[in-house]
Amino acid sequence: MTPDQGSSETMPGRSPAGPGSAAAEPAGWAADNLLPEAPPPPAMPRPAVTATTAARTARRLRRSLAWLLAGAIALPASILGAGAWLAWTAQWREAGVELARAAEAAADYSARSLLNYSIAASRVDDLLRGLTDAEIRDREAELHHELRALVTQLPQASAAYVLDRQGMPLVAADRLPVPQVSFAQDRDYFAALAAPGAPPVHVSQVYTxxxxxxxxxxxxxxRSNTGNPPQPDGFDGLVNLSVEPAPLADGLRRLTATSGDAIALIRADGAMLARTRDAEGPFPTLPPGSQFRRHAEAGTLAATYHATAAIGGEPQLIALRRLEQLPVYVAVIRPRSAIVAAWWEAVRPQVGIGLPAMLALLGLALLVRRSQLDLIAANDTLEARVADRAATLEEVSQALDLTPCMITDLRGRVSHWSEGCVRLYGYSRDEALGRMVTELLATEFPPGGRQGLLAALLRHGQWQGELRQVRRDGTRIVTGTQWTLRLDPLTGAPMSIVSTRTDLSALRQAERALSRSEARLHRAQEASGVVAFEVAEDGQVMADAAxxxxxxxxxxTVPTVGRCLGRLHRPDRAAALALRSRLAAAGGAFSLEFRVALADGAERWLLARGEATADPAGGANxxxxxxxxxxxxxxxxxxxALADSGERLRLAQAAAGFGIYDHDLPSGRVTWxxxxxxxxxxxxxxPVTNRVFLAGLHPDDRALRRDAVRNALDPAGPGTYQVEYRVIGRQDGQERWIATTGQVRFAQGQPVRLTGLAMDITARKRTEQRNELLMREVDHRAKNALAVVQAALRLSRAESPAELVRIVEGRVAALARAQTILAQRRWEGAELQDLLQGELAPFLTGIRRDAPRAELAGPAVTVAAHAAQPLCMAIHELATNAMKYGALSRAGGLLQVTWRLDPAKRSLVLAWRESGGPDIATLPAGRGFGSRVIEQTVQGQLGGAVRRRWLAEGLACDIEVPLSRSGAAKALVLDGEAAAA
Incomplete structure (x- = not known):
């Protein structure tokens, strides 16, 4: 059965059922509702489906569905099903591995925490060794401070109590004096430790x-070795350490793999001690029929199983680990919805492709499949009930034999050897029965030997202590031993000794390790410069010499609070005084950083951390x-320095316009x-995802970017990532050019991280595009200019070579001036007045009154780039003719050039008027090259008209050019074009 059917199964990678492994749980059992959202479910036993039944069910499904699905949906169903199943198993396998790791870490953390409390209880017991109850009450103040110092060293402990055999408190760590009220007789820890066969350490349920x-x-x-008279039952009170669940849950919360996971600490009887969700409680108790209780009763050390929550909850995946030497488990829970969501994210693209092809037939197949599964489930339920009842009887019989227990006669000869002893010592029943325990296990007794212990046993009826023994493999162990004397029910004479054993080797090793750890911590404090201190109510400071x-x-100098505060900077001194007032009123933990002024003018930063007890009398300290x-x-x-460096980096990044990205390749997490x-x-x-990134990337640049990523991720390459691509804005739709560079980090030959910078180069790209267009335009204009020069060379005529050179130079210079004016305007056009000034510049200054001169008048007109050269050539020919034969050839000559825009005709009209030149005796007999150039450029290239009249005072020439030619590009671009339209 698949996990989504609510079954309990062993996760991939786990061994079959047995100690330390997760067994397949019966389908349909009520789940352990370890999350706080739902109450604990009632026990609803359903037996596990056997392997034979599961195989038979699979064969039935294949036979019944093969003919229905094979012909119509075989190909899409197989592809979709295989992909979904692979993703499903991968998600569950990964979740199981993550939860198992978290459970291992949480079990280790919890075991160390509870072991610390057990060791602390032992230290309290050692502190009170040999003291009677009356002596403890007389020394209550002294013992209270010692208990208080011990409790403050434990992170989650809140109190410690020492109780007498009636449950009356003798001394406490958090109260002085302790109230004389019997408050523990109804607690489970008191009943458990007062009963015969009490465990060495007991962890209670949660109380208020x-x-x-x-x-x-x-x-x-x-309590052991007290100064009170010996008690018949050996019970003379107990040492109790109170642990708050919420701080313990805070420590467990840091061990969760994801934010949706939860961790619970649960006793073997189902009582919950702490949990990371709703840490303040109240906590539920798991019922006897729950899967957890079954694992606990079977002594399972580690298991990973599925569970179905109670009404109102949801299915969960649970990883279970038992704490070493304690009947306490750690459960790490992940809701099934979180696993299904991850699986759905992986298979959604496959479903989008395959679902339309098989949606109609799939509904029919599901109906048939449901009816068959219901029938098979009903059959399996009947078969499983019989197997479940037989298994229950077997589990009960085996559980009685799991405890290390032996029965010997008074001389120590073995008459009963449990399976727990077989596991503890390594000797089988056949090897142990009839043997002397002392010889078999090489037992080392406390002072007084076995006879002394036997005498105590005969006096009190039981004895409890520690023995050193040797396993079959030669390993030495320390066992916590409980001897109970069995009496003949008829005569009351001693018959035999019932002995239960607990392996304390790991506990003793942990105690030695803790002692060494405390010594190392002391040395570390000395090496790190940490100075411990205590401040009494009168302001006296007890601290290290440093x-x-x-x-x-x-x-x-003897340090006091006043002397130390006097060395603080004034703002820090005020903060310290305010902190002292707060601690005097409310107590609690504190942490404060402050500056100390040294004698040489330097300052030193100190960090003080600790805990204070409020003054109930309302004092200042x-x-x-x-x-x-x-x-x-x-x-x-x-x-x-780091903050300054970060600010410099931020300013540099802002000035440079860089964006920073970081891509964690194994997890796919992207940070921008x-x-x-x-x-x-x-x-x-x-959120930034690969889908969002590709959606914004220009389709034409995706292959380029993919090649750059492939080259960067190649382990044989330098790992450098450089590419330029276009991005389409998600909201504004604007196209931007982005240049990105980065570096890939490799680990064990595999790429693990890509980090780099990106920069908006849109302006640079557009400039490059404009420059490219401009270069093409320049190339085009240069070719046109050369063509015009060639035409001028071919058509120019002169009476002498010198005259020919002068004519060609003039015409080429006119073209060059037009080119210069166009280049100044980036080939966007040329001002008409600039073209005229370039040709008539010598005659515009008016230095001499009798010299020939020219006058220009007209509105601002911008001539398009393709029309500037032809118009410039026409003006050059008119100016050349005026300087040779017209008004500019003699003193007193005047040339007036005016132009205007004709809105009605949408044309530019240029009037050329000469006066004061030589008398014109006769009209020119023919048309020279200049006349042909004027007509060809104005009429042929610009689509205009030329009218020349030879008057008595000089030449009058009117040139009319349309603003645009029909069916062609615009001939002239005017500053006032809207007015002329």
Whole structure:
């Protein structure tokens, strides 16, 4: 069955059912609702489907659906089904691996935390060793401070209590004096530890404190070696450490693989101790019929299984890990909806392609499939009930034999050897029965030997302690041993000894490791410069010898709060005083960074962290304040330098206009800054994905970008990524050119990260395009000019070579002047007045009154680039004729050139009037080259008309050029074209 049918199955990569592995759970069982959204479900047992039944079901489905689907939807269904199934199994496999890793880490974290509390309880027991209840009450204040110092070292612990055998508190870490109220007799930890065969360490369910109202669970152990008279049952009170679930949940929350996962800490009996969601509770208790309880009762060490939540919840995938040496489990939960969402994201493109081809037939197939599955499920249910009842009986019989337990006679000869002893010591039943335990296990007894323990057992009926023994493989272990004397029910004479064992080797190793760790921590504090301190209510400071030096005081100075505050900068001193007032009123944890002024004028940054106890009398100082001080001057300097560097980088980036991108290749996560988003015109709330990137990329540039990425990701290459491409804005539709460069980082020969810069080069690209167009235009105009020069050379006539050179030079110079004027205007056109001034410049100054001169008058007119050269040639020929034969050839001659726009005809009219030149005796007999040039350029190229009249005072020539030619490009572009229209 697939996971979406609510079945329980072993995740891929796990071994079959057995200790430390996840077994296939019965389909349809009620789930362990470990998330806070739904209450714990009732037990609804449904047995597991056997492998034979599952195989038979699969064969039935294949036979019944083969003929229905083969002909019509075989190809699209196989492609779609295979892709979906591969994605489905991959998603579940990946989720199972992630949850298993998180469960391993959470179990390790929880085991270390609870082990610390157990060790702390042992330390409290050692602290009170040999003291009677009366002596503890007499020394309550002293013992309270020692317990308080111990509890502050535990991150999640909130209180510690020592109780006598009636449940009355003797001393507490958080209260002085402790209320004399019997408040523990109804707690499960008191009942468990007061009963015979009590465990070495007990973890209670979650309670609400009777004094402070906070929620907690207790880590407790019996008191030992007290000064009170020995008790018949060996119980003489207990040591209790209260642990708050919420801080413990905060530590577990950091171990989740995704934000949607949850972690719960649960006892083997289903009582929940902490969870990362709704950490404040109340917490549900998992019922006996739940999958979790079945795993716990079977002693499963690790399992990953599916579960169906109760009404109102949803299916979940759960990874379960048992804590070492404790009946407590860690469960890491991921909702099935999160896994399905990831799977759907992967298969959605496949569904979009294959679904239209098979949608109609799929509905019919599903109806048939549902009816067959219902029939098969009904048959499987009947078969599984029989198997389930047989398995339940087998589990009960096996569970009784799992505990390491042996029965010996009074001399120590084995008469019963449980399966738990087989696992603990390695000897089989046949090897152990009839053997002396002392010889078999090489037992080392406490002082007094076995006879002393036997005498104590005969006096009290039981004995509890530790023994050192040797396993079959030669490994030495430490066992927590509980001896109970069995008496003859008729005579009351001792019959045998029932002995239960617990392997304490790992606990003792952990205690030794903790001791070494504390020593290393002390050395590390000395090496790192951390200085511990305590401040009493009267302001006296108890600290390491290095504290005066941190505040710039001499080593001989006795540090006080006033002296230390006097060395602070004034703003920091005010903050410190305000903090002291707050701690005196409310207490709690604190953290403060401040500056200290040194004698040489320098300053030092210090960090103080710790915890304070409020003064109930309302004094100015806290009742107690303890913590550490660390010199953080170098860190502050580094932070300042880093901030300055970051600001310089930001300013440089803003000035350069760069955008920054970062692509995590294995995960596909893409990070863009604001400038990169602006290039694509993306809103801030839209996630950056590969789909969004490709949607904005110009289709013609996708192949170019794909080749650049392929080359950059090649491990044999330099890993450099450089490409220029176009981007279409998502909202404004604007096209932009982007130049991007980056570098790929490789790990073990595989690309893992691409980071780089991008820049908007749209302006540069447009400039390049304009320059290219301009170059083509220049090339075109140059060719035209050369063609005109060639025509001038071919048609020019003169009486002498010198005259020919002068004529050609003049005409070429006219073309060059037109070219220069056009180049100044970037070939967009030329001013008509500039063309006239270029030809008539010597006659426009009027330096001598009797010299020939020219006058120009007319509106601003811009001549298009393709019309400027022809018009310039016509003006040159008129000017040349005027200088040779007309008004500009003699003193007193006058040339007047005027032009105007004719709106009615949409034309430019240029009037050329000469006066004061030589008398014209006769009209010219024929047309020279100049006349032909004028007519050809004005009429042939510009589509205009030329009218020349030879008057007595000189030449009168009217040139009329249309503003645009019919069916052709515009001939003239006028500044006042709208007025002329």
């Amino acid at each position: 404190g009777r004094f402070e109202g906070r929620r907690f669970f207790a880590v407790s152990r019996r 504290l005066p030096g941190l505040f710039g005081l001499s080593p001989a 806290p009742r107690m304040l303890a913590g550490i001080i660390l010199d953080v001057t170098e860190r502050r300097a580094a932070e300042t 800054d604001r400038r990169m988003r602006a290039f694509w015109d993306l809103p801030d709330d839209l």
